[in-house]
Amino acid sequence: MIDVARRAGVGLGTVSRVVNGGHGVRDETAERVRAAIAELGFQRNEVARALRPGKKSSSLALVLGDLTNPFYATIAKSSLEVAGQSGFAVVLGSVDEDPEGEKRAIQELVSRQVAGLMIVPDQGDHSFLAGAGVPVVFVDRPAHGIDADIVMVDNEGGGRLATEHLLEQGHRRVAILLAPSYYTTGRRLRGYRRAHRSAGIEVDESLVVQLPEGTAEAAEKATLDLMLRPDPPTAVFASTNFLTEGVLRALREVGREPAVVGFDDFRLADMLPTPVTVVASDIAELGRSAARLLLDRASGTDTRPPQRIVLPCALIQRGSGERPPDSAPKRKAR
Amino acid sequence: MIDVARRAGVGLGTVSRVVNGGHGVRDETAERVRAAIAELGFQRNEVARALRPGKKSSSLALVLGDLTNPFYATIAKSSLEVAGQSGFAVVLGSVDEDPEGEKRAIQELVSRQVAGLMIVPDQGDHSFLAGAGVPVVFVDRPAHGIDADIVMVDNEGGGRLATEHLLEQGHRRVAILLAPSYYTTGRRLRGYRRAHRSAGIEVDESLVVQLPEGTAEAAEKATLDLMLRPDPPTAVFASTNFLTEGVLRALREVGREPAVVGFDDFRLADMLPTPVTVVASDIAELGRSAARLLLDRASGTDTRPPQRIVLPCALIQRGSGERPPDSAPKRKAR
DNA sequence: GGTTGCGTTGGAAACGTTTCGGACACGGGG
């Protein structure tokens, strides 16, 4: 920049003013500066820029788990889009479901002076973020120990929707598969119970399956066990996209066809032998909202108390969730 | 850091030495400094750190298209992992297939003083990167106008593998669907032609379908046209995961079952009514290799001339690619 | 003609680190 100033025969301050908003500079001078910039191929050094007191870099951080999971990938994509439109870059911190690693990753990002953090939090305590002086928006689930903005999905409503749908088909033994103790898991289970209570049906606790892992493999194994019991469920609610996949694999293996409803839509769900009924929400909007909110916080535009945005879920009927109870146990019934 | 120095009663230089490698400092002094750091909760400011002359930030940039595409997501995930292990963060630039936007995004990232760039390039000229003084690794396809490292897949070999497989089943009319002029597309087509030539079979050019877009929708439409012709192909080679999806949708609509081979594996491929045969490669390794190479370049460890890493493709037979020619036209043939 | 005010410009300070030359203490060798 100093070279530009020399070349244009002006002072540094003037160059800086031109590079930024550029008012308070005579048109003629500004033009000379712009010419010099073009000739020298000057490009502002964002790092030096972010060094000034109080200034933050024009980057947001996004901390989430496995990008290979379309759920996370969608959040990443959509938040990236929104951030990009405002000239913000996004620094990614991927965490493999390891609470300690997450803390380290977050502090790494904070030390990079990002303007804000979007976090899909692991369990664990996040109070260490409270004093960091950086706005934080949690995505998909809240965190403990800190009161910050949160954008999420109506998990309980979704769980209830899925379960009600199955109960309405006449199912009385509806299994639910749950990934390890995420917050979302608990809410979806609550919806499941609520639906049962409303319908006056008692929950068979042995049909509430807490998986050791949130993987398709774990769900597959659990479903096999479930279906080979003497009293198998006639319907299965898989509370996660990966779990749904596992359930379907298991069912193919044992050749059974209980009703199935999944939580979260997934690619090709409608192309499977029996198209899969799911409870879905607008995940992309989840990411967009989070990014928008964070940008407003970072710019100081938004000083409201912490917000809580909840997106609705909708049932998408495709077939697997509309199978009646009696089709499951006996192959050629009816 | 200046506070830490005061608190520990030492000079700045000493604190800096402790924070970094930390030799040339007496153990006792170092301990005092560490104590002060802990008490004050001091955290190094990475931004200021990167400001020093010659220094680059400890971030890599990754520029790619739609993260929603599992192909890109996998690259992102795996390269993130490798970078993270070396203490590097990854700044993401997502580009929506817009050559001008890509250039802007890249310059944005360069201005952030990233230590290196990993780019899945759009067509367009990338010579503007030559003088940037930042190491660049291209991923999945090379770029024009610059001679840099490149990590890619054996596209031609894969295209050939897929086509040979179909020809071996006795197919003589094999259609190929191609996304718009990516480099990869050209190579896959070349493999397709080679396979035909080797087998002494002439290519019907009307079966080489250049799509206007690389989407499932475009492929679906093209496949419909293809199958409703008086002389439809008996086999289809979809040169991209999204294209494969489109092909399958179209086939379901028209109720035909030509043989299908896709390029790149995808989730649930084995769960579809007819499991899908694909030519696949280790995409995660693509990302890992790129990150490793870039880290070596950035650290100055690796000063070899630009490398060209090519990963092999393998055929995964699942059923859709093993259908004989005559099963396609007539529904109940055989 | 002096004063005031405005639009424009110049340049120093500040940001938080790393690095580098030098200072200081201490001990050993001449």
Place this chain on the structure above:
DNA sequence: CCCCGTGTCCGAAACGTTTCCAACGCAACC
């Protein structure tokens, strides 16, 4: 006793911006 080397430590300079204050020219006004 002096000199020198070694180990430790200090603090100024530098990095490339932004921002703030001062200064300047000019016109309008008193």
